[in-house]
Amino acid sequence: RPDWANAAEGPIKVGIATDLTGPIAYAGNADANVAKMVIKQINAAGGLLGRPLELYIEDTASNESVAVGNVRKLIQRDKVDMVLGGITSSMRNAIKDPIVARGKTLYIYPQLYEGKECTANLFCTGPTPAQQCDEFIPWLIKNGGKKFALPSANYVWPHTLNVYARKVIESSGGEVVFEEYYPLDQVDFSATVNRIISNKVDVVFNTVIPPGVGPFFKQLYEAGFLKNGGRLACVYYDENTLNINQASEIEGLASCLDYFKALTKDDPVSAKIQAAYEKDFPGNFLFAAGSAATGTYRGLKLWEAAVKEAGKIDRDAVAAALDHAKIAEGPGGPAEMVPGKRHCRMKMYTAVARGGNYEIVGRSDGLVDPKEC
């Protein structure tokens, strides 16, 4: 153990609040694992400001009311210096107030989301609609066709994302044949599939989420959508979600995220992070972008940089530094906060599923701007 110069002040406390149980526990557990890994690395390198980091993990259980209680534990009992977590937008909404407003603590939200979160002291480190659409949709038009269908789960993320996507589709010369919303747990999509087939849609820009997405893709496949040259697109699809369907049913599915495992072939930094993760956590919880794992990594690293710059741990100082923090090395490449915007510039990649694995087919030229706030 290093000998802590500032040990007298005690450790710096990092709080993680994420879904360790419940329907998206696979993502929450991956995020918790990433946090453990990063904290271990920082501690091994001598901690922060000469103080060790101590990790507090709480379960949000995909249940907002449980989550609020547990987050209060982090804030009021453990008195953490920062909270990172929340995966769904509704979870972020539920816990942000206890953290930021009532709890006067810094909050980092790591997941890709619909944007428009402009609360002071709340920093977002996952991709925004602009980052996921600006380059992706022109690519889809080129590699799929002009006629888009936007089948969506009925909640805020798809609604807001679709507004942006539609703008990009139309300004890139595409056309939205229909945009439709389904209950979150709908599992029968015969009517939708029929509309897609009979309208000869080229690209299905999907925001239906599990459990519906599996049967939806299957029904599309069985109706011959792929056979007739249709293209599936889904911007939250990562390595974790590939298993929902058989490989043949989603052949050619395109996604646009800040990281894919396929990058490890030619990006040594990503390869290093991926290897470190797999060494520590060889289980089923993958280090994947759509599950907020990369956002968690990025968020913790940016925060580390900010604390170093601030030289102290109090919220305002760290927030001020985090406002323009940068990291040179992260999964998928460097990242930096956009000053005054509390969102993060990062590299974006387009990948296509082939035989059950992703192949990178497009990369952004540099860091893509989140265009938020």
Added chain:
Amino acid sequence: MPLLEATGIVKVFGKLTALDGAALTIGENEFHGLIGPNGSGKSTLMKCVAGAEMPTQGKVTFINRDITLLSPTERARAGMSLKFQITSVLPTLTLYDNILLALQAQSSLFDLVFSRTRGVLHDQAMMMLSQFRLADRAHDAAAALSHGQQQWLEIAMALAARPRLLLLDEPTGGMSLEERRVTGELLQPIKQHCSLVIVEHDLDFIRDICDRLTVIDQGRVLASGTVAEIQANKSVQEIYLRRA
């Protein structure tokens, strides 16, 4: 003007016509027996009068009021009270509470919420229980009574509602001779303010307490009149000899 008048009552269950134009007229303070073979429609007629079944056809008037379409609640409020053939006491409540429930049925909501009648009704409840020899079991659950005891409790409950017209469907089922006699005695005093329709198979019992009789057979009134008239009636004698 009779207290109750039911005319032309028809009740059809699917293919079966249980009542086929039956009629019943009850005067004030009259004890009226309803007899007939099994399945002749006695209970059905009682139910049509009390509102447990809606007659397919026919008319029921009670105290100068057409009540054919009224709900059981409204009939009860108009002064009718019924004991079913199958006992239906409230099993987990105590005997006392069973009686109190019947006694307080007509109190206003306000009185109920503020328990304004509890004190007054207490004595009445205890009195009824001791009349029916159930006082020492006042705080037992009604489910713990034997069948015959439940019959008594039911009669007490029906009485407790202080009806103008009391409808008893086989109240003495499962009672011994001696017990029947006591039941008859307990019913006598209500004659001052109440009429009674009673379904029974025990002719001796009926004869003892009833003023008039109606005989039902196959859904129709076979005969109606004083006890003596009925006993003299040929066709009545005939059905007594007939099986089922």
Added chain:
Amino acid sequence: MPEQTFLDIRHLEAGYGRSQVLFDVNIGIPWRGGVAVLGRNGAGKTTLMKAIVGELASSNGELFFDGRDITRRRTEERVRSGIGYVPQEHSVFARLSVRDNLAVGSLFNVDPTAVDRILTIFPKLGQRLDQPAGTLSGGERKMLAIGRAMLGNPKLLLLDEPTEGVWVGVIEEITERLIELAKQISIVIVEQHLDLALRLADYAYVLDRGRVALQGAAGEVRNDPELLRYLAP
């Protein structure tokens, strides 16, 4: 007590929860013929029947049936070994049709004509075959219950007030049948019609507050000066 006993009840004690109802009841039932059980309301007659058939566990005592100890046997085993029971209340399957009620009765009866025989005894039931038994009239229900129990070809038939609510003419009919039947099997009857009970029974027991207060040949009991006192409320 009759000499040969088909069902032998020794020192039986039973009750509900903490309240004991039967106290040291000793009863013997012969191979054939009728035995009447009398007593006022709440004396424990039904409780005794339930204890015999096994519906109610006895807290003490023994039951021997056909020479075997059945004290620990489950109800259905007792029934299958030849005890038929007509309960006082809830004696039919209210939601099942009359036909199905009879079919339940003949589950363990191989004779295909048995049901027809019952229907000739109770022709009324034949007209109601498809009606849910719960909608039968009170008397019809009793007939069905008796018919159901008889279909099981019991060697010992327990009847708890079989004629309650039954029309006089039919009571007569039932009585004759039972007297007939008692020549072949053993019948225990709880009955308020003293005449009927004592015509059918050769032997009678009178219960009082859960104890056997009086017993003897039917004629003796009938003339016993104490009898009325035990039957009065």
Added chain:
Amino acid sequence: MASAFVAAFEILSFGAIIVLVVLGLGIIASMMGIFNFAQGEFVLLGAYVTYLAHSRGIPIWVGMAAAPFIVGGLGFVLEALIIRRFYAAPIVAMLGTYALGLIIRESVRGLIGGFYLTVPEPIGGSIDIGTMHISTWRFTIIVITLLVMGGCYLLLSRTSFGLRVRATLENPALARVSGISTPLIYGATFAFGAALAGLAGALIVPVFSLFADLGIRFLIQGFVAVMVGGVGSFIGPVAGAGLIGTLSAALPWVIAPVVADVLVFVLAIVFIKFRPQGLIAGKGV
């Protein structure tokens, strides 16, 4: 024309799936008077067994065939250990089975790591008729559903098993004094209902993929179907399930799916309000 045919097929196939899921639920509700909140988890277990077989390299159809027996066996054991205590109090039973379901669901979630796992169909692909494509597996499900329905009907109407079950559930005390061994009947009925759920799970897992909430997804729908059809018979819930299933698949063809979703339930409740005995007033089987 062609699309009308496809529509009819798709709607029918979803109806069949709901029927399959509701069969066991309906039998347990009608016959035992228990609204089994763990029924969804029996479906899940059927799916899980199939998945396990697949992941061990055993042919899928073997897993599918084994699923009803394994789940049915488990149902039998659970009945003897737990459910048996609930018959006197159906509401407590709801809660008890809810807890049971919670345990099973969360355990399976732990076992599969909260993922969505794909299980291929034993008979994949689609039947092509001209330009139309019809999923072979969905077609198979329709056929099996019909067979199972017919089989259940025969079992309950033609054998004395059905009679014993109905008698036992209506009045256990009287059934016992009629010589019926009620514990056995209870166990067998529950196991049968569970086995049907297991079969349903096995058959639908290729369509929906395996995830911990697979079964509970259908639960409320199932209860509504049972009520619409009418508790107390075998046919009632089946008819109700057919109606609810086809309605929820059909409505999205004509109105916004979000509205359709709620509408199905509201319609169902209004229907039950005015016809409380259900589609088929419970008589006979």
Added chain:
Amino acid sequence: MGAAKQALRATVSRGPDVSMADSGLDRALPARLAAGRKVLPIVEGAVLIAALILPLVLQDYLTVFATRVIILALFALSFDLVWGYAGILSFGQALFFGSAGYGVALMARDLNITSIFLVLPAGTLIGLTTSLLLGGFLLLGRHPSSVIFVALGTLTGSYAADRLARGWYYLGGQNGIPSIPSMSLGSYDITEGPVYYYFALGTLVVVYLLCRFLVRSQFGLALAGLRENEQRIAFFGYKAQHLKAIVFAVGGTIAGLAGSLYAFHEGFVWPNMVGVVISTQVVLYVLFGGSGTLIGAVIGTVIIEGVSFWLSDNYRDIWPILLGVLLLLVILFRPLGLISYVLGERERVGSFGAGPKEKRNAAP
């Protein structure tokens, strides 16, 4: 369990005669009530004292947690009244809780109204109105509605409301309405902490006493009759359906009050709050503690919430399984709830035949 029995009867009833021919009244009931010893008041007193001193011994964040539990207990009370006393299985109680929550959240968000004198009455009123509407539809009418129908109807209502809240943008959709400002009393903000705790506790105590008064009154006896056999008491002349609707509305009103307190305490509302999850949870609270005893609802809430809190802290990965096992064990071995450890059957069912002495106290 009387109400449960009634539920069974209602599921199977096909007509008056059938329903009354129901079997199984033979369950052994203790014949005599355990000689007069009342444990209920002792339990109630103990709980109250514990609740009063709690904030003095707890850390801050636990006081906040305890406040939440108190509010949920208030909510549980509303369900207990409706189910435990009147035998109406309101499986969608969250509908009233959540509607009120959403209502006051909107008042605070859009109209900037946070005064306690406005928001609490408003929330209560919302609970009353929604429950009157739903209760009117489900409970009144020609046919008496079966317990299962009401259960399903309320469940569906709550489910549909959940769906509506998720789909409706004005209500924030899936995300709900976050960052509700604090409730205010004049210029003082009632923020989470001891003040809010004692305020919630005070409300709970007052409502509890009112409920207690109600269920012990002659009206309570009518409710007991209702839950045993609705049809039977209709023949006495009780307007059974109206009584049910009244109790249902009282329950909805209390749920509305709890919902508004909850919304301000948590600072956000979200669709689950009207939905099936919370609806089921409240049923669990009450059955776990012991339905038909008001204190049982409170105890059930406290224990379930407390235990899940503790489990999720100590057995992070498997706590839902453990919670399930615990629930199952209690339901198996204590089907009448934890309270039945100390409470006899007779006292739980209650008896209204008070001795002459008590009677005189009760009569005005």
